[in-house]
Amino acid sequence: MQLIDVGEGPLLDEILRETHTIWADRIDPAPFRQFWLAQLRTAWGREHLCRVALVDGGRVLASTKVYEFTARVDGEAVGVCGLGAVFTQTAHRRSGHARELIDRVLARAVGRGQRLALLFSEIGMDYYARIGFTAVATHDATFRVTPPRQRGAPATMVRAGDDRDYEAVVRLGRAQAAPFRFHLDRDRSVVQYGIVKQRLRAGFGPAGLRELQFFIAEEGTSAVAYVAIGVEGDRWTLLECGDRDVTGARVGAILQVLLAREPSRRPPVIVGRLPPGFLPPQMAVVDRHEAKELMMIRPLGDFRLAAPLAEDQVLYWRNDLF
Numbered sequence: 261m262q263l264i265d266v267g268e269g270p271l272l273d274e275i276l277r278e279t280h281t282i283w284a285d286r287i288d289p290a291p292f293r294q295f296w297l298a299q300l301r302t303a304w305g306r307e308h309l310c311r312v313a314l315v316d317g318g319r320v321l322a323s324t325k326v327y328e329f330t331a332r333v334d335g336e337a338v339g340v341c342g343l344g345a346v347f348t349q350t351a352h353r354r355s356g357h358a359r360e361l362i363d364r365v366l367a368r369a370v371g372r373g374q375r376l377a378l379l380f381s382e383i384g385m386d387y388y389a390r391i392g393f394t395a396v397a398t399h400d401a402t403f404r405v406t407p408p409r410q411r412g413a414p415a416t417m418v419r420a421g422d423d424r425d426y427e428a429v430v431r432l433g434r435a436q437a438a439p440f441r442f443h444l445d446r447d448r449s450v451v452q453y454g455i456v457k458q459r460l461r462a463g464f465g466p467a468g469l470r471e472l473q474f475f476i477a478e479e480g481t482s483a484v485a486y487v488a489i490g491v492e493g494d495r496w497t498l499l500e501c502g503d504r505d506v507t508g509a510r511v512g513a514i515l516q517v518l519l520a521r522e523p524s525r526r527p528p529v530i531v532g533r534l535p536p537g538f539l540p541p542q543m544a545v546v547d548r549h550e551a552k553e554l555m556m557i558r559p560l561g562d563f564r565l566a567a568p569l570a571e572d573q574v575l576y577w578r579n580d581l582f
Contacts (some may be wrong), residue, residue, distance in 0.1 A: 263364045265321065266311045268297065275313065275323045279347050291464035296328035298460050303455035314361040322348040322357040326365060327582050330445040331376065332437070334566050337445060340558070343379040344582040359391060366560060375563035380553035380581055396442075397571040400578075402547040403498070403530045405515045416513040421474040423485055426451050428476075428483035436535065441573035444580055454579040455530040458490055458499065472499075473519065477510045485510030488579060489518075491528075497534025499579035503540075510541030511522035536572040553581055 266272050276293050284292045299305045313323040327342030343365065348358045366377055381388055385395045421429075426448045433451070435444040444450065458472040470492040476483040485503040489496050503511045519527060539545070555576065559565060 261314055261316045261321065261360065262359070264313050266313050269571075271313055271315065271320055272311070272370060274320050274349070274472050275311065275347070276355045278349055279323075279345060282347070282540065285346055285461065286466070287467060288462070295460055295464040298478050299453075299457055302449075302453050302456050304449035307449075311363060312361075314357055314364070319352070320349050321352045321355075322346070322361040323367065324361060325582065328372075328580050329450070330402070331514075332440075332445055333442055337400045338376050338541075338563070339372070339374035340367075340376045340378050340444075341366060341374045342363050342582055343377065346379070347581075352545065354485045360389060366558075370406070370561045377546075377560055379556050381556055385554055385556065388556050391558075394568070396557060396574055398533070398551040398555050398574070398576065399571065400531060400533050400551045400567040401549070403532070404432060404544045404546050405512065405519060405527070405530065406542050406544070408458070408516050408542075410460040414438050416510065416517055418475055418477060418517045421455075421476045421488075423452070423481070425476050425483045425486065429486055429502060432483075432486065432504060432506045433500075435504075436502055437575045438510040438540070440535070443567050444508045446580075454500070455488060458488070458579070474520065475514055476501055477514050485514060487511055487514050487518075494528045496528045496530045496532075498530060498534070501534075501578035506538075508534075508538055508540035509542070512540030515540075516542055533576075533578050535575045 264271070272293070276289070276296070280289050280292055288522065300309060308328040309325070311323060311325050314321045324346045325344040326345060329340040331338050331340045341481070343362065346362065352577060369377065377393070377545055379388065379393065381496040385393075429451050430446060430448055433446050444527060455472065455474055462470045462472055470490060473487075473489040473491055475487055477485040485501070485505070487501040490499055501511045503509070533551070558568070
């Protein structure tokens with residue numbers, strides 16, 4: 261058996277054919293393939309994203325996507341190997357191939373100097389706990405945004421975000437993340453990848469099904485707050501946000517502005533995740549529930565956490581999920 265980096269070709273087609281029904285998110289097979297290849301062509305994806313497979317005699321046994329990040333853990337920069345879409349081909353299940361695949365990928369990660377493995381499980385914690393992963397509690401919430409006291413939108417300068425705003429988003433994010441024991445080191449390429457990936461998801465999906473809304477609040481010529489929202493029907497998913505004001509008041513004002521665009525329309529359901537201790541004054545938590553995707557970590561090599569990670573010590577946006 262060999263561990264192979266999968267490019268374009270028959271191996272990729274075999275993997276996508278079986279995984280399509282699980283992870284395509286209503287994107288048709290051909291666009292689903294394009295969606296993956298387009299991610300690889302982003303500035304971040306070219307260097308830090310790949311798909312690998314355990315192959316025997318030209319047959320794919322199991323595969324996974326590999327994401328290479330840098331995280332800050334207790335103030336230290338730590339290389340992270342992220343595993344996504346771990347999948348055993350139907351014809352080769354119950355033979356330990358997924359475990360073999362993960363072991364080989366993580367051994368390679370150690371050889372590259374990475375010190376932590378990260379994944380998000382939708383099948384619970386039992387399987388991954390048996391191979392050394394530990395769950396980190398994370399919750400999502402449903403939010404309500406209160407309208408401004410005066411009728412109409414608040415007097416906040418809001419415009420659509422674009423490439424010129426990424427540096428400001430990075431600065432806002434790093435200031436916001438600094439108090440947390442664990443967070444990704446989100447440089448320009450990471451931020452850009454997250455936004456572009458959501459735009460690609462919308463573009464390759466059925467027309468009108470979903471869209472990304474990326475808006476900033478501006479003072480002078482600089483972004484001082486931003487929001488990224490995934491819109492699907494009457495449901496908004498807060499993917500990430502940031503604010504120079506520690507209260508988050510500008511983030512709340514941006515949301516008020518966006519909601520005021522269609523005052524006669526019923527307000528959408530707003531779901532997502534905010535950092536512990538950060539709640540704009542215009543927002544209220546209606547419901548809080550365990551995240552569908554269970555965050556799990558595993559130290560690699562001789563790396564050890566000083567103490568288990570508690571939820572209020574972790575900053576991880578929905579836009580960082582993989």
